[in-house]
Amino acid sequence: MTSITRRTILLAASALGAVGLTAGIAFADLPVLAKKDTYKVGFAQTESNNPWRIAQTESMQAKAKELGFQLVYTDAAGSAAKQVADVNSMIAQGVDLIFLAPREEKPLIPAVMAAKKAGIPVILLDRNVDQSLAKAGEDYITFIGSDFIDEGKRMAEWLVKNKPDGAKIIELEGTTGSSPANDRKKGFDEALAGMAGFEIVASQTGDFARDKGRQVAEALLQAHPDANVIYAHNDEMAMGAIAALEAAGKVPGKDVLVLSIDGGKEAVQAVVDGKIAAVVECNPRFGPKAFETMARYAAGEAIEPWVKNIDAFYDPSNAKDEVANAY
Incomplete structure (x- = not known):
């Protein structure tokens, strides 16, 4: 039929x-x-x-x-x-x-x-x-699929609510040219545009990969030692950023807030452990x-x-x- x-x-x-x-x-x-x-x-x-x-x-x-x-x-x-x-x-x-x-x-x-x-x-x-x-x-x-723009927006709104005094932010972007990287950046950046005290001091691709995310985070933290928030477009880069922070002698969740998107078990457990501040799920x-x-x-x-x-x-x-x- x-x-x-x-x-x-x-x-x-x-x-x-x-x-x-x-x-x-x-x-x-x-x-x-x-x-x-x-x-x-x-x-x-x-x-x-x-x-x-x-x-x-x-x-x-x-x-x-x-x-x-x-x-x-x-x-x-x-x-x-x-x-x-x-x-x-x-x-x-x-x-x-x-x-x-x-x-x-x-x-x-x-x-x-x-x-x-x-x-x-x-x-x-x-x-x-x-x-x-x-x-x-x-x-x-x-x-x-998910609303990637809304994911970025939700993360920015959480940050403004929970860190109202402002932040200097390092953004770890996903794969260049991919729709989640484009849209998660758009949603986050536009939600913070014009917000007093919130500044994205650096934004660079980590290609959604843990090791590359770690390497990029290490370099950007050295270039911007006053950064106090890392916004990663996925959990893998967020976990890489945590490793970079710890290698630099900083305490994730205390010295620098880490924000992520995806919601895998490892990342959600990192929220429980205080190493990641918040995660937007991408089912x-x-x-x-x-x-x-x-x-x-x-x-x-x-x-x-x-x-x-x-x-x-x-x-x-x-x-x-x-x-x-x-x-």
């Missing part, structure tokens, strides 16, 4: 007026996904060098196994070029749908377009692509929502362009109670 045709969606949309018609045309541009009992599905992961990525992969694999689907899994090992090649390999293998966690916003556009041309629908997970070059509902089904357990969205699409539903994940927040008020629930 095949899914509802795009012509049916167009006819239904036309009855809803101009707004519905526009949505129907965009949906009609996408490849069809037949409704079947089982599927061969691709999952193009960006890397597996940190707990967040490992948790995401395990969630996707567990859900595929539960459903009885064949999952073609690849690991790009941090290379956008390899990830494009991985998607092309999935296309050649004739998968029914591709889940793609794009390493960077622009370099993965050719992969998205190649899948569309081959008639294979794509769902983006956790990172988006450049919206001026590819659009949800036209070139891929949807983006499933990596994508399996259930990813495959549910795929099923909705196969059933002919028009999918919203952004399927949002809801993320928790950890600080000393709740970390001890929540650490067991962290990934």
Whole structure:
């Protein structure tokens, strides 16, 4: 049994007026996904060098196994070029749908377009692509992920509330060109813009990696010894920053507040231990929502362009109670 045709969606949309018609045309541009009992599905992961990525992969694999689907899994090992090649390999293998966690916003556009041309629908997970070059509902089904701008904003708001006298901040950015790095910076920086006493004294990429985060934090702490806050775009860099602070003879949580995003068990425990001040969660357990969205699409539903994940927040008020629930 095949899914509802795009012509049916167009006819239904036309009855809803101009707004519905526009949505129907965009949906009609996408490849069809037949409704079947089982599927061969691709999952193009960006890397597996940190707990967040490992948790995401395990969630996707567990859900595929539960459903009885064949999952073609690849690991790009941090290379956008390899990830494009991985998607092309999935296309050649004739998968029914591709889940793609794009390493960077622009370099993965050719992969998205190649899948569309081959008639294979794509769902983006956790990172988006450049919206001026590819659009949800036209070139891929949807983006499933967190509100990265809001994550940065929530962290800035917590900082202002809990350190009202101001701060000199070192910002450890994620992978250059990736949507979480771009947006976590945007949300945080804009929320602090014009706030008296709050100054970002240095901002540099640590590539979402623990060791690089440590190295960058060491250099920036030497250049800015008066910095009293480190805002890291993920837990790995936050843990690296803690190591850098301790090596410099500073006490994390006392001499310098460390702020993080992701919410892995190690980081939440560090909140309990007083080494991290606060963490915004970025939930990596994508399996259930990813495959549910795929099923909705196969059933002919028009999918919203952004399927949002809801993320928790950890600080000393709740970390001890929540650490067991962290990934």
